[in-house]
Amino acid sequence: MSTHRPLTVEHLNPSVLKVQYAVRGELAIKAEEYRNKLKESDHGLPFDRVISSNIGNPQQKGLDQPPITFTRQVAALMEWPALAELAPNAFPQDVIARAKELQEEIGSVGAYSHSMGVPFIRKNVAKFIEERDGYPSSPDNIFLTGGASAGVSLLISMLISAPHSGILIPIPQYPLYTATLAQHNGTAIPYHLDEPSDWATSVDEIEAGIQNAIKTGITPKALVIINPGNPTGALLDEATQEEVVKLCERHSLILLADEVYQLNLHRPSTHPFASFKKIVARMGSPIGLVSFHSISKGVSGECGRRGGYFECTNISPEILALIYKMVSVGLCPPLTGQIGVDCMVRPPKEGEESYELWKKETDTIHEALASRTKLMAAKLNALPGVSCVDSPGALYLYPQIALSDKAIEEARKAGKEPDAFYALQLLDETGICVVPGSGFGQKEGQWHYRVTCLCPGVEEYVGKLESFHRGFTQRYGQ
Amino acid sequence: MSTHRPLTVEHLNPSVLKVQYAVRGELAIKAEEYRNKLKESDHGLPFDRVISSNIGNPQQKGLDQPPITFTRQVAALMEWPALAELAPNAFPQDVIARAKELQEEIGSVGAYSHSMGVPFIRKNVAKFIEERDGYPSSPDNIFLTGGASAGVSLLISMLISAPHSGILIPIPQYPLYTATLAQHNGTAIPYHLDEPSDWATSVDEIEAGIQNAIKTGITPKALVIINPGNPTGALLDEATQEEVVKLCERHSLILLADEVYQLNLHRPSTHPFASFKKIVARMGSPIGLVSFHSISKGVSGECGRRGGYFECTNISPEILALIYKMVSVGLCPPLTGQIGVDCMVRPPKEGEESYELWKKETDTIHEALASRTKLMAAKLNALPGVSCVDSPGALYLYPQIALSDKAIEEARKAGKEPDAFYALQLLDETGICVVPGSGFGQKEGQWHYRVTCLCPGVEEYVGKLESFHRGFTQRYGQ
Numbered sequence: 001m002s003t004h005r006p007l008t009v010e011h012l013n014p015s016v017l018k019v020q021y022a023v024r025g026e027l028a029i030k031a032e033e034y035r036n037k038l039k040e041s042d043h044g045l046p047f048d049r050v051i052s053s054n055i056g057n058p059q060q061k062g063l064d065q066p067p068i069t070f071t072r073q074v075a076a077l078m079e080w081p082a083l084a085e086l087a088p089n090a091f092p093q094d095v096i097a098r099a100k101e102l103q104e105e106i107g108s109v110g111a112y113s114h115s116m117g118v119p120f121i122r123k124n125v126a127k128f129i130e131e132r133d134g135y136p137s138s139p140d141n142i143f144l145t146g147g148a149s150a151g152v153s154l155l156i157s158m159l160i161s162a163p164h165s166g167i168l169i170p171i172p173q174y175p176l177y178t179a180t181l182a183q184h185n186g187t188a189i190p191y192h193l194d195e196p197s198d199w200a201t202s203v204d205e206i207e208a209g210i211q212n213a214i215k216t217g218i219t220p221k222a223l224v225i226i227n228p229g230n231p232t233g234a235l236l237d238e239a240t241q242e243e244v245v246k247l248c249e250r251h252s253l254i255l256l257a258d259e260v261y262q263l264n265l266h267r268p269s270t271h272p273f274a275s276f277k278k279i280v281a282r283m284g285s286p287i288g289l290v291s292f293h294s295i296s297k298g299v300s301g302e303c304g305r306r307g308g309y310f311e312c313t314n315i316s317p318e319i320l321a322l323i324y325k326m327v328s329v330g331l332c333p334p335l336t337g338q339i340g341v342d343c344m345v346r347p348p349k350e351g352e353e354s355y356e357l358w359k360k361e362t363d364t365i366h367e368a369l370a371s372r373t374k375l376m377a378a379k380l381n382a383l384p385g386v387s388c389v390d391s392p393g394a395l396y397l398y399p400q401i402a403l404s405d406k407a408i409e410e411a412r413k414a415g416k417e418p419d420a421f422y423a424l425q426l427l428d429e430t431g432i433c434v435v436p437g438s439g440f441g442q443k444e445g446q447w448h449y450r451v452t453c454l455c456p457g458v459e460e461y462v463g464k465l466e467s468f469h470r471g472f473t474q475r476y477g478q
Numbered sequence: 479m480s481t482h483r484p485l486t487v488e489h490l491n492p493s494v495l496k497v498q499y500a501v502r503g504e505l506a507i508k509a510e511e512y513r514n515k516l517k518e519s520d521h522g523l524p525f526d527r528v529i530s531s532n533i534g535n536p537q538q539k540g541l542d543q544p545p546i547t548f549t550r551q552v553a554a555l556m557e558w559p560a561l562a563e564l565a566p567n568a569f570p571q572d573v574i575a576r577a578k579e580l581q582e583e584i585g586s587v588g589a590y591s592h593s594m595g596v597p598f599i600r601k602n603v604a605k606f607i608e609e610r611d612g613y614p615s616s617p618d619n620i621f622l623t624g625g626a627s628a629g630v631s632l633l634i635s636m637l638i639s640a641p642h643s644g645i646l647i648p649i650p651q652y653p654l655y656t657a658t659l660a661q662h663n664g665t666a667i668p669y670h671l672d673e674p675s676d677w678a679t680s681v682d683e684i685e686a687g688i689q690n691a692i693k694t695g696i697t698p699k700a701l702v703i704i705n706p707g708n709p710t711g712a713l714l715d716e717a718t719q720e721e722v723v724k725l726c727e728r729h730s731l732i733l734l735a736d737e738v739y740q741l742n743l744h745r746p747s748t749h750p751f752a753s754f755k756k757i758v759a760r761m762g763s764p765i766g767l768v769s770f771h772s773i774s775k776g777v778s779g780e781c782g783r784r785g786g787y788f789e790c791t792n793i794s795p796e797i798l799a800l801i802y803k804m805v806s807v808g809l810c811p812p813l814t815g816q817i818g819v820d821c822m823v824r825p826p827k828e829g830e831e832s833y834e835l836w837k838k839e840t841d842t843i844h845e846a847l848a849s850r851t852k853l854m855a856a857k858l859n860a861l862p863g864v865s866c867v868d869s870p871g872a873l874y875l876y877p878q879i880a881l882s883d884k885a886i887e888e889a890r891k892a893g894k895e896p897d898a899f900y901a902l903q904l905l906d907e908t909g910i911c912v913v914p915g916s917g918f919g920q921k922e923g924q925w926h927y928r929v930t931c932l933c934p935g936v937e938e939y940v941g942k943l944e945s946f947h948r949g950f951t952q953r954y955g956q
Contacts, residue, residue: 003727003728003730004727004728004730004764004765005730006730006764006766006792006794007730007732007766007793007794007797008794008796008797009794009796009797009800011637011639011699012636012637012639012797012800013635013636013637013638013639013662014639016636016800016803016804017800019803019804019807021803021806021807024593024803024806024807024809025803028806032592055590057589057590058588058589059585059586059588059589060585060586060589060590061585061586061589064585064586067586067588069558072557072558073558075557075558076554076555076557076558076561077554079550079553079554079557080547080550080551080553080554083554083561083565083568086565086568087561087564087565087568090561090564090565107537107538107539107542108537108538108539108542108545108782109782109783110536110537110545110779110780110781110782110783111535111536111537111538111539111781111782112533112535112538112774112781112782113782114510115502146624146784146812147809149807149808149809150808153807153808157491157661158490158491158494159489159490159491160491161489161490161491161492176807179807180807183635183804183807184491221489249481249482250481250482252481252482252483252484252485254485286482286484287482288484288485296590301588302588303588303589303590303809303810304586304587304588304589304590304591304810304812304813305587305588305812305813305814306624306784306809306810306811306812314484315485316484316485316486316487318486318487319485319486319487319490322487322490322494322495325494325497325499325502325503326494326497326661328499328502328503328506329497329499329502329627329631329654329657329658329661330625330627330628330631331502331625331627331781331784332781332782332784333784334624334782334783334784334812334814334815335782335783335784336783336812336814337812
């Protein structure tokens with residue numbers, strides 16, 4: 001008789017069960033099932049394609065935001081350098097020169113690099129930061145990563161020293177933060193963003209979060225700011241940023257600045273983006289700051305390459321050495337992602353052969369996002385029971401939806417959060433996949449969803465959101 | 479007066495301090511310093527280049543194992559599909575067809591894929607496994623990863639449910655295992671491989687490890703087998719593999735089979751590689767098995783792409799769903815790595831245009847590794863006080879070195895492990911960076927180092943190892 005007992009969920013790390021990540025949760029899994037079903041000729045679904053508006057993935061099929069040609073030309077030459085001789089006329093001269101320069105520094109893209117990333121690329125990132133901010137930056141403080149998420153996850157895992165270690169998280173938030181905290185047995189300390197003030201960040205709210213945490217025995221160790229916001233799209237002003245830095249000084253908090261949407265700003269009338277690195281440097285503040293950036297967003301949209309970086313400010317050499325040790329266990333970030341970072345921080349310059357096309361491509365992306373965001377916000381705001389902050393940044397809108405008692409009751413009966421109930425029906429009827437607000441966090445009794453502003457044919461797309469909403473309101477009342 | 483306290487090591491997660499990863503440890507950091515110093519004209523070093531033999535990185539500068547042209551051609555077309563029209567004569571027809579097929583399935587390599595990896599590529603992996611083993615494989619059980627390490631780390635983090643959770647680790651081992659266990663607060667349960675029997679795996683040794691662990695309150699949850707071995711290069715025979723499976727049945731252990739060197743077999747007289755999947759399927763065993771593979775080793779050597787996969791056998795749908803949730807937080811593995819996996823599991827077939835070149839390139843890599851390994855083992859074994867198992871697999875040799883009492887004493891004075899003391903002097907004198915055996919584990923009072931068998935000009939290279947060893951022996955006696 002065998003004594004073998006199969007592995008069951010009870011045998012696993014209990015923190016695994018606590019992890020929640022709604023962006024790729026129930027809705028996304030169902031969308032995938034529909035996508036497969038659509039391949040059958042008699043699928044019987046009331047739509048002919050699934051639109052994955054649950055995730056900021058500009059180049060996905062159906063959205064088809066074209067990649068920046070310059071980046072892809074450099075990447076193709078890095079993959080197969082012989083192309084420069086075999087097809088010299090296919091490439092602009094500056095692309096050939098760039099690829100050759102990278103080749104000399106990197107060698108093969110099939111080789112592991114330094115675990116912090118290729119030193120030459122880190123130097124270029126430091127120059128980019130210096131030019132952006134006007135303050136010094138050192139490649140020794142820069143770690144290239146496989147996307148911003150990998151860096152965030154590493155930093156959170158290092159900062160959580162005990163279950164009562166807390167990290168301040170905005171509500172609503174990008175759920176990577178709570179998922180990573182759950183995984184590493186830390187505690188999320190929520191602070192609310194203010195929807196009536198266009199999702200503004202309030203230092204008083206953060207301070208209140210800290211005091212509440214301390215009362216319950218939680219030690220706040222770090223503060224997460226997402227700027228521009230996700231899912232809110234809000235952009236902090238410099239006065240608030242200075243207050244945030246002072247608050248971190250008072251409470252000795254590490255500031256984790258998620259700045260992956262720094263280029264996604266689509267309202268020229270708004271103040272410009274200021275990095276927290278610039279604010280901290282200008283104030284001469286001693287706070288520890290880790291700033292994250294990515295090639296997945298911006299105009300690059302290169303999610304699939306997995307590339308990004310984080311810069312450490314006021315972090316001691318001992319701790320930098322420990323971060324280096326931890327990243328070395330994972331060997332190195334993907335080289336193709338690193339090359340994507342280099343292209344992001346060193347785009348073609350005016351006068352270079354690739355510049356015109358690069359300018360045209362990036363302008364088109366900026367303009368398309370700006371006009372879609374504006375149109376979608378206007379159309380959503382015109383719907384009964386919907387209010388939507390028309391935010392200046394990022395790739396999303398986060399409309400608030402009023403749900404009737406009947407809708408809430410039906411949702412509870414079905415064992416769903418009311419906004420998930422709404423989003424599931426939206427998917428069932430239109431093939432559009434959004435993420436319910438319950439996945440990002442919201443005030444008690446409020447309901448939202450996050451939808452990306454990435455889509456071709458925005459009129460048709462938003463038309464579907466509108467007619468679904470009207471139908472839902474008819475079914476369940478308002 | 480500021481109340482700000484800077485972040486210090488004491489504030490960090492204490493498990494971070496316990497993590498050790500010798501492959502990129504003190505030696506590798508010093509090698510990097512020498513590499514920078516060599517750029518100065520008056521560097522004063524007794525060598526003119528650093529050879530990083532500490533890590534299996536075939537395509538690194540100075541080693542320059544060429545990539546497989548087929549893989550790179552497909553990858554270049556995926557980066558910039560317009561090339562198929564712009565330079566049609568630069569590519570073989572089968573490459574253009576392959577890239578087009580992948581393009582239709584994937585869309586842009588700049589888009590996030592399914593978090594488990596592109597479904598089409600997972601299907602191809604399943605077919606590869608079925609053809610290799612003769613038993614069914616399902617894409618639903620396959621997760622593509624950013625290299626094998628990412629998968630190993632995830633599985634260990636999920637299996638460790640408490641500090642007394644233990645995982646059986648071979649000694650010597652690849653230090654990823656102990657590093658990940660330290661990071662996730664688990665316990666490594668060592669079992670020794672038998673050097674006099676060419677580093678054979680003994681089920682009795684594993685059983686003894688289990689009994690010792692249970693006595694000290696440790697619950698063994700999983701068993702790691704590295705086959706072919708790292709750093710040993712040993713290849714398990716099927717009889718031993720069957721015994722290992724029975725042992726996992728008796729103790730309800732999950733078997734983690736690290737099979738990344740399955741193609742690196744350079745002695746035709748040895749029995750062939752058998753995957754644990756094949757053995758488990760043939761026995762009809764119910765044990766949970768997770769098998770890891772990678773594009774970084776084999777003849778592919780594509781370390782920098784970060785690609786690999788793991789296959790789950792006898793793992794319940796509930797647990798697969800949890801693994802899926804956990805990988806979804808990290809979004810997806812790099813698309814360029816996924817494409818590398820597809821090229822590895824679907825190389826050109828006889829009769830296709832790319833086949834001849836592919837055959838020539840892979841044969842050359844296999845032959846070079848075989849002849850270098852043989853020569854290096856013979857030369858090392860001829861040195862006084864050195865004995866080296868001439869193993870049939872992987873990319874490494876793991877010679878044992880006899881160190882004199884004087885050498886050991888001098889090492890202790892310098893605060894170093896004796897084999898690290900040896901390896902540091904080797905680096906100082908020759909520029910060759912190896913990893914001391916203390917980083918992999920060894921029996922008390924024994925000393926080893928791991929050296930890769932990747933190098934151009936093996937005669938000169940091994941000549942340096944020889945003359946250093948003779949000099950060291952003269953200095954410290956034998």
